[in-house]
Amino acid sequence: MYECLRQRFRQIMAAKQFLSTVKYVAGTKPVFLLSEIAAYLDDPLTVGQMYAALQPHLAGFGLSALKTGEDYTISRPQQSPLYTLNTAEEKRLAAYLSLGSMPSVLEDAIEQYITRKTGKDWSDPIILERLRHAIVAQKDDYWKPADKRSLQYTKGYAVLGYLAYHFPVYFMQARYLFAQLARDGLLKRDMTVLDLGTGPGVMPLALEDFWRCLDNARATVSSIERSKENIEAFGALARSIATPDPQVTIEPPKEADITSPGDVLLPDRIDLMIFSNVLNELAGLPLAKRADLVMTYAERLAPDGTILIIEPAEEVTSTGLRAMSLALKKRGLSIYAPCTFVWGTNCTPDRCWSFQTAPSIRPTRIMNTLASCNEPFRYVNTDIKYSYVMLRKDGKVRTSCNIPKEMKALRLSKVHLNVGKRITVVAAKMSEDLGDKETHIFRLCDGSAEKPVYAMLPAFHIMPSNRELGIAPYGTILEIRNVLVRYNPDHDAYNLFVSRDTMVIPLVK
Known part of the structure; x- marks a missing residue:
């Protein structure tokens, strides 16, 4: 021995x-x-x-x-230059994001694929009923505790139900994430992209569609998927939107399980690595093992590359992503966005339910047809809500914040000592409006709080001096002066009440 x-x-x-x-x-x-x-x-x-x-x-x-x-x-190869949007591209991108639906050619392709796979028109009552059953089964399974879920979207009507119900929303939300990468200067003129657990190809197809907003950028997309039926669907949809001279080269998916990185040959220098709605499905792996898995793939990330992890906005899954983000940060990656550690501390992610929202999409023809029944709400999926994290190797962050020494700002970890007092804080706005027309509510985070902290802005207190709280984008660092601290025992959280005398100032736009 x-x-x-x-x-x-x-x-x-x-x-x-x-x-x-x-x-x-x-x-x-x-x-x-x-x-x-x-x-x-x-x-x-x-x-x-x-x-x-x-x-x-x-x-x-x-x-x-x-x-x-x-x-x-x-x-040591010469790195591809970063891609900077020109004025025409910025205008084109704004118009693109205003579109409320997938490209019609892709919607048609999904309908045609369902028709071809089932041997009957997708609108046949029998096919519709089977799709409804698959969608309901998937939703019921999703709401089970994590260790009880099967979350199998890999064969038969499970794949077809995914195409009908989940695909459109995931495709549309990808536009906002790619737009953020583009506007933040994280894209390159010539990129290598890897999508892990691609399913029927949502992210590669969305990337190809998005790249048409760019004048001189190209990309090659590799992907891994274990399900033969998903790979088949991916191929059919990719062929439907193919063009003679594509800006994006989509390589055939590699059939493999992402939990076995050594089973597949991967590119050496990956500029963008994507885990979209997949890590939360690895319920059999504890958090530490999932983080180790990501780090194994991160060995192939280019020194200036980005890892994008996306998960649904559901509370348990979203909170799990924050725990995963911190685990990866402790393993040496830097969190580029959306989190900002104002005081240089590590956060307590156990109750960090934070997600991004965007305008709802228009229902597809399949959704509208499926909804022609007694319970239409079950089959229309149009809300865009997602949690995400972007990680880097090079320490680059989207927003850095240096608090001036003369600013008497209090850490959110200290608010419990100031209940009933008026204070000044510096924190990131980490939610859209969680309240209603009478009281607007926004989650705040500075990377130090042990319990959730929310800013509460009653509608009758909205003034020019505090209006920025409502209109600032997700992730913006705000200085909030003169807010009243209260404790909410029902939720074991702290509320910072914003009044007409409160001033809200963006520190970094």
Whole structure:
């Protein structure tokens, strides 16, 4: 046993020496053969062994490998320039986001696919009833406790029901996320994208549709999906929107389980990595294991790449995403958005229910037809509400906040000591309006609070000095002066009452 431990220790030390040597040589030579590294090593390794050890780290080191005979040429490729929107693209993007429905060609394609798969017209009463049954079953399953869910959208009418009910909303909400990436300068002129657990291809198809707003950007999209029927649906829909000279090249999905990263060959330098409505479905994996899984894939992320994780806005799932975000932050990734850690502390995510909203979409023909029954509300899905996090390797954040020393702002972790007092806080607006016409309610976060904190603005107290609370975008850092602290025992939370004497000032727009 001692000899086995000794051998394992030598292997670990040899791997560390090899990787550190590669980094050193890459810093001194722009191009070199992998075989050259052998001369520096205490324990000899073959080129094949060296490549196997280096390949998972290529993206993290900012390197690429090209097969050269029996060897590999290692180089530091020139990074694709960031993509900056021009004025025409900004106008085009604003018009694009105002569209309330999917492209008609895609809506037609979903109808045609359901017709082809079932052998009857999608509007046939029998087909409609089976779709209704699949949709209700999926919704009932979703509302079960996480450890009781099956969440299988992988075959038969489960796939068709997903296309009819979930696909349109997820497709439309992707527009807002891609628009944020574009406006924040996180896209590149030539991008490599990986979508993990792609299902019937919502994100790749939405990305191809979105890229038409851009004049000179191109992308190649790889994806992983375990379900053959989802892959079949993806292929049919992709063919329906294909153009002769596409800006986006959608590669055929790789059939694999995302929980087994070693089973599939992935790009070395991924600029955008997407987990859309998939991590919450890995109920069999504890949080730490899911975070480790993301970090395994993150080894392939380009040094200036972005990981985008999206989950439904339902409370348990949304809160779970915040816990996942913090776990990934502790593993070395930085949270680009939407969270801002105003005081440089780690948050307490257990009760952090935070999500983005956007205007509702128009129901599709299938939704309207399915709704022609006794319980129409069950089959119309038009609300856009989602939780997301964008993560980076390079420490870049969307919003940084330096609080001036002269500003007497209180951390939200201290509000419990100031109940009944008027205070000043600096925090991010982390929800849309959660209230009603009489009282507007917004979640606040500064990364320090242990219990939820909300800003309460009665309608009759709205003034120019505090109006920014309502109109500021999700994630905006606000200085809120002269608010009254109250404790809400029913929800074990704190409310900051905004009055006519309160001033709300955006610190970072």
